[in-house]
Amino acid sequence: MTEPDGPAGPEEPARQEREARSSRPVLEMDQSASASAYNPVADDDGGARKAGRFWSVRRVPAGLLALVVVAGAGLLLYDVAAVRADRPAMRWRRWLADHLAEWRLDEIAVLAAAGAVMLLGLWLIVLAVTPGLRALLPMRRDRPHVRAGLRREAAAIVLRDRAMEVSGVQTVQVRMGRSRASVRARAHFRDLDDVRADLDDALGAALEELGLARPPELAVHVGRPPAKKR
Known part of the structure; x- marks a missing residue:
């Protein structure tokens, strides 16, 4: 004949709580998804956040433009340094200087070139300040x-x-x-x-x-x- 258990001590509720926790099923989370998809947090105003357009990184145009600018600036600096070192300037710079000296500012070719450069600059500014990715809603x-x-x-x-x-x-x-x-x-x-x-x-x-x-x-x-x- 077994004796009845004595009164539960102060550690008995804690032990029962641990056993209850260990018996609960464990839910595994897919780590490939965003954590906010499993733990949604409401906004302060209780509504959905404002969804703006996606911004395009434009890596290819920016990279090509940077390469062109760096290459042109490097070539010009090299030629200036060569002239400072008492060496003749490159043929393309002498030809360009002589050719520009013959042009006048009111010639059609000069105005057309200035307009093309201005339009190119405006287009680059528009690309820089607009989101892009128009095909993505x-x-x-x-x-x-x-x-x-x-x-x-x-x-x-x-x-x-x-x-x-x-x-x-x-x-x-x-x-x-x-x-x-x-x-x-x-x-x-x-x-x-x-x-x-x-x-x-x-x-x-x-x-x-x-x-x-x-x-x-x-x-x-x-x-x-x-x-x-x-």
């Missing part, structure tokens, strides 16, 4: 530190597939822009107004499901297919 930011984008081609494919599911639609052409989605459909039966109403409902729901930060304006055009020539 930003999506809503429901979680901080997580940004997602959708390519225009993919969004156009989704809208085209949804439009083809509407009864009466034969062919669909979709042009997806940042602020406007133009859909042109051809219906081979049913009334055009009914087909257009169904397309408005289906494509409006599809745009909402895409989760874009700035859903584009929807423009739907429905017509009949061209008559076949006999």
Whole structure:
């Protein structure tokens, strides 16, 4: 006959708590995904964060321009140093100096070259201050530190597939822009107004499901297919 256990000591609740923790299932986290996807943090105002456009790094144009500038500056500095060392200047610099000495500022060639250089500079400034990546549409930011984008081609494919599911639609052409989605459909039966109403409902729901930060304006055009020539 066994004796009943005595009253639980002060360590008994702690031991039971440890046993309960060890018996709980362990959830493993996929380390390849972002941690914020598993631990969402709400914003202070309770809404989604503002999703701006993606900025292009423009590595190729910037790298090519930097190489051209460095090469030209290095060649010019080398020629200046050679002249300072009592050596003749390079032929291209002597030819350029003599040629520029014969030109006047009001000549068409000089004005055209100055205009081309000015346009090039303005284009480079526009590239530097604009985000770029126009083909990538930003999506809503429901979680901080997580940004997602959708390519225009993919969004156009989704809208085209949804439009083809509407009864009466034969062919669909979709042009997806940042602020406007133009859909042109051809219906081979049913009334055009009914087909257009169904397309408005289906494509409006599809745009909402895409989760874009700035859903584009929807423009739907429905017509009949061209008559076949006999």
